[in-house]
Amino acid sequence: MFRTALRNVLAHKARLLMTVLAVMLGVAFVSGTLVFTNSLSNAFQNSSAKGFTHVDVAVEATYQEGSGDQVGKRAELTQELLDDSARVPGAASAIGVVRGFTAIADKDGKLIGDGFRSQGGNYWGSEDPRYPLKSGTAPHGEDQVLIDSETARRAGYEVGDTLRVSVDGPVLTPTVTGIFTTDDGNVAAGGSLTLFDTATAQKLFGKPGTYDEIDVKAKAGVGQAALKAQLDRALPGDRTGTTTGEQLADDQARMIADSMSGMKRGLLVFAGISLFVGTFIIANTFSMLVAQRTKELALLRAVGASRRQVTRSVLIEAFVVGTVAAVTGLVAGIGINAGLKSLMEALGATIPEGPVVITPGTVVSALAVGILVTMLAAWLPGRRAAKIPPVAAMSGLHAKATTRSLVLRNTVGALFSGAGVAVVLTATTMDADSAQAPMGLGAVLLIIGVFVLTPLLSRPLIAATAPVLRAFGVAGRLARQNAVRNPRRTAATAAALMIGLTLITGMTVMAGSLQQAIDRMASSALRADYVVSMANGNSLSPDIGEKLRATEGVTATSPLRNAPSRIEGETEYLTGVNGSAIGELTDLKVKDGSFTVGGTRVVVDDETAKSYRWKAGSSFTVAYEDGGKQKLTVAGVYEGNEMIRGIMLDNATLSPHQSDPTDMQVMVRTAGGTSDAAKDKLVKALGSNPAIQIMDKKDISNNIAQMFTLMLNMLYGLLAMAVVVAVLGVINTLAMSVFERSQEIGMLRAIGLDRRGIKRMVRLESLVISLFGGVLGIGLGVFFGWAAGELLGTRMATYELVLPWGRLAVFLLLAATVGVLAALWPARRAARLNMLQAIKSE
Incomplete structure (x- = not known):
């Protein structure tokens, strides 16, 4: 055997x-x-x-939780702690590390690399073991910097060139005094690293005299655990923590x-x-x-x-x-x-x-x-x-196949399909986090059920193509009969294409609906023409808001300033705004009271109001980060969304309680609305800063949807594999079907059907089977896209189902193309059969 x-x-x-x-x-x-x-x-x-x-033990500052009305804050690593770390018996050296966001512009003035990976730091002394110099010398003062070799290569910078650099503030134009090599993971992932001397880095990053981390190198023969134990004894445990390299x-x-x-x-x-x-x-x-x-x-x-x-x-x-x-x-x-x-x-x-x-x-x-x-x-x-x-x-x-086996198959398919639909519909009524597993289970059950039922579904759906196939004469009628002659084979072939198109269609429906929901959310929540923010999501200097307000053509601005506070013993973040302009810059639905911000009057999003049981007219006491307390009154409750939510109060009320006020973003409205000229004015007013991004509503929408678009594009590329497999399946099925029907094809040739008619018959059969799979896949994909959208709708009020009819038509055309391409070789093989040998074959 x-x-x-x-x-x-x-x-x-x-x-x-x-x-x-x-x-x-x-x-x-x-x-x-x-x-x-x-x-x-x-x-x-x-x-x-x-x-x-180069790190045997790292010393970091600990976060000290607030209690009662006190807001927690992080301890500071001072020069004294650095000196104490260097003096422990097992330490060979100690380096104070300073980090911060630093954006570098390329020679065209655009940000190099990913904003979230554009980092800055300090170069320790005249020679830093962390960053070996490839060329040049160490930096001194604000007018000198080092850049990493990968950034220098990508942007074409050399020692002696002048850079445009932004460090959370005005644009600097230092000279490159050296280029260094690094194994920093951010640089390896496409970011950039800029180094200043330590004093300059501390000043620019707003950390005068302090460090973000202290890296200690052990003496020869001293283990990392032993050095850590020495540092734990020498340093105050309530302010610092240690970790081995x-x-x-x-x-x-x-x-x-x-x-x-x-x-x-x-x-x-x-x-x-x-x-x-x-x-x-x-x-x-x-x-x-x-x-x-x-x-x-x-x-x-x-x-x-x-x-x-x-x-x-x-x-x-x-x-x-x-x-x-x-x-x-x-x-x-x-x-x-x-x-x-x-x-x-x-x-x-x-x-x-x-x-x-x-x-x-x-x-x-x-x-x-x-x-x-x-x-x-x-x-x-x-x-x-x-x-x-x-x-x-x-x-x-x-x-x-016996009648009993067909009844059993159809019963099992109907049960699986019904269970799948029921589980999916139940999942749409659940919380988004807990609904993922049931949704996946329901989808699997429904796909299996439809696959089992596909032989039953093939007859009526393929029969519906009869009027069209009649136009092709005998070849068309034979193609339809061949497609339904063996329903199980047709079903297995169509199912391969069905599954791929189900996933593509479902993701496309969901992504298209999501994009429109984001567009609607941006346009409905904002009246501002532009939103100004840092490229890495960090905070802006308050000077940015002042410059924008003074720019010609700007009619209204409002910084959004976040600050921690304590309310009823819980940590809550307050959002400071320009109370007189925020109503002109936003378009938020008021559910209770009025949208009035000023003095001690604040507005609160509906979720926060619900959690504290507030309504218009309610009062509460807030403890600011400096320890000061104040009684505030809820003037109105608005409907929050993914872009704007929280407790809004006037910056004039909030800022006196902040030691270092910074803005998360600034909303801007201009006299003539959005235009290239208006945006250019804002860019120039901010000194053509590479670290600052100025976005209109469309930019904001695209920025939010970018991740989904990337996932969708990757999905199309990856699912192309399933389509290729489906093409092979159709080719395989047709080739074997031709082999099985050799005698029949020989008889057709003998009674007058020419080679062109044979080819047309096989191609039409392939086309019908592929379109059958395509219709099932698109139908299931729309259902799954709707179901997944129902879950998203619980988190996004602006979400509603949008069917991309153009893309659905393209997917159906793709299914037809698969059928035509898959039939090329089997049709040619069928047409070349010798009729006499085929008739004699058994």
Whole structure:
């Protein structure tokens, strides 16, 4: 039986190739995902670990929680603590670390790198072991800086060039005195690092005489744990905490692994989708293979082979196919790793250099997935073939499905579908966080149910194409009959395409509705023409608001200033605004009272008001960060959203209680509304600062939706794999269908149907099957998009379902294109059959 199985594999090379390709693509995606995430994680971990080679123990300031009406704050690392750290017996040296946001403009005046990774720091003394100089000398004063070598390479800067730099304030124009190398993870991920001398960094970052961290290097022979113990005894424990360099590296590695786990799970979901689709194709393929060899298997049974041996021969064939596919898929996965890396870089991500990591787990996973999926897909057809009585099989009277089996299949499909719909509908009524698992379960149940019901659905849906197919004459009528002749085969073929289009359609519907909701939210909540903020999300200097207010053409401005406070023993953040202008700059729905801000009168969003049981006219006592207390009155309650929420009070009331007032953003309204000229005036008024972004409503909407757009684009690219697998499935089905119908095709040729008619018949059959899968996929995708949108609607009042009819039409056209392309080779093969040989074939 083993030799028989091997002979069957090698006897049909084209069939073998198509089956191997279907499995290989799924395996390649799994192995490629594992190789990519392991390599990326390893590269980031190696990069971050190098950054801790000069730190044996790090001393950090602790956060001191407030009690009662007192607001908590972070302790300070002073020069005295630095000196004490350097004097412990096991310390060889101690470096005071200063950090802050520093933006560098390129030669065109635009921000270099990602704003969130644009960092600044201090260069320690005349030689800093953390940052070896590649060229130049150490900086001194505000007019000198060092930049990292990667930033210098990307922007084309050299020693002696003048930079435009912003450090949370006015634009500086220092000279580059040196270029250094670094293993900083932010730089490796596409950011920039700018270094000043220590005194300048402390002044620019608003930390005169203090440090963000103290890095202590141990003497030779002193372990990190011993040095940590010495520092814990020497430093005040209520103000400082210590961590070893090894622990910092481990924590960083764990953080990177955790952040990569989300990406790995997401990519593996798509790999699972490809395998899920591939499983249908493999099962379909083996069903047809077994059907074609029914007489051969019956003969084996007649000469003494048992049912178990027949099943085993099919499984051996599947094992050989799965092994070949798994090995080639593992090799192809390395290529997919390179493709995913290129895709990430094309989407704007910077990935550190590192070796390709192929772990034993990746190899085992690839082999297990390829072999097990193929053998599981082949088991049912093999078992079904073994049950056919030898005499019935040899007489060709076997293949009809019984009424009982059809009723059972349709009942199971209806139960699964009904349960899936019920679970999804129930999930839409639940809280968004707790509804994710039920929503996923319902989606799986519904997809399985529809797949099981697909043979039943194929007849009425394909019959609906009859009026169109009649226009193609005999070929059209034959194509329709062929498509419904074997509903199970048609269903398995269409299901592959259905699953891919379900996911694409669902994500597209949800993303389009979300984009419109964000647009509506931005336009309904804001009357301001522009919102000015820092590129990295940090706070703005109050000088920015003053400059904007004095700019020609500006009619109203309001800084938004956040400050911690204590209310009824709980920490709450207050939002300071320009009370006289905020009503002109926002358009928030008032639910109770009036939108009046000034003096001790404040407005509160509905969620906060509900939590404290406030209404218009309610009073409460607030404890500010300086310890001062004040009684405030709720003038109105407004409907908050993702952009604006919280307790708003006048800056004139809030600012006297702040030691260092800063603004999160500034709203601006201009006389002529938004225009390029108005934006240019604002840019110039702020000194063409690369760290400051000026956004209108459309920019704000696009900025919020950017992540969803990126995910959607990646989804389209990744699901293209499922579509490729689906194309292979259609080709496989048609090719085997042509083989099965060789005698029939020969008869059609003999009675007058020419080669062009044969080609048209096969192409139309493929087109009908693909459109059938496309209609099911788009229908399910719209349902899932609606259901997911219902969950989003609980968090976003402006959300409502929007159907992207244009894209849905494109997806249906994509399904039709899949059908046309998949039919090219089978149609050509059918047309080239020799009619006499085909008629004689059995």
